[in-house]
Amino acid sequence: MPQLDGDRNRRLTIGELSSRSGVAASALHFYERNGLLISERTDGNQRRYRRDALRRVAFIRVSQRVGIPLKDIRSALDSLPEGRTPTKKDWARLSQRWRDELDARIRQLEHLRGDLDGCIGCGCLSLTSCSLQNPADVLGREGTGPRRWLSTGAGATE
Structure with missing residues (x-):
């Protein structure tokens, strides 16, 4: 109209x-x-x-x-x-502020994708070496024994 x-x-x-x-x-x-x-x-x-x-x-x-x-x-x-x-100028100014944050997210996602590909390749899901389930073997440094509960149903906690 x-x-x-x-x-x-x-x-x-x-x-x-x-x-x-x-x-x-x-x-x-x-x-x-x-x-x-x-x-x-x-x-x-x-x-x-x-x-x-x-x-x-x-x-x-x-x-x-x-x-x-x-x-x-x-x-x-x-x-x-x-x-x-x-305006277009406003968008350019604001989007420039967000560019670094978006670039960091892209790097993080690319890293995650690489980890996922590696995990799919071995299929291990090892709690001692899997970079997705236990990055840098954080759980291993906490000592021996169970450190995490896997969800098996209602009420399960981690």
Whole structure:
């Protein structure tokens, strides 16, 4: 639907924001409860969102898709001037802050994948040498005897 100049200050209902962003109303409520979105309330206590909420929702979804935790997304959104949509320049600045964290996660996952491949190759799942079950033989340094309970049903603990 085309936007008329007089509509620029019109607030979006939660249904409109959900429909236009492709995000369920329940997710929008969740974002609001967690400080990622702000709504205004009508006299009838209905939520209304400024138009910049569309860009903010898109920003949240893309950030989540690349694995950024919600607390970091909130911090990023809090760093933006109020009443302004995130711009391409904002995204570049914020994504640069997250790059090191993502690179570290990638290295960690690659290491885990290498350990998993090795484990699949030998099939041992040895508690003394398996880098997945007992990295660096931590349990062996704690002494002899059982150190961990394997889950065998309800109530089992580790």
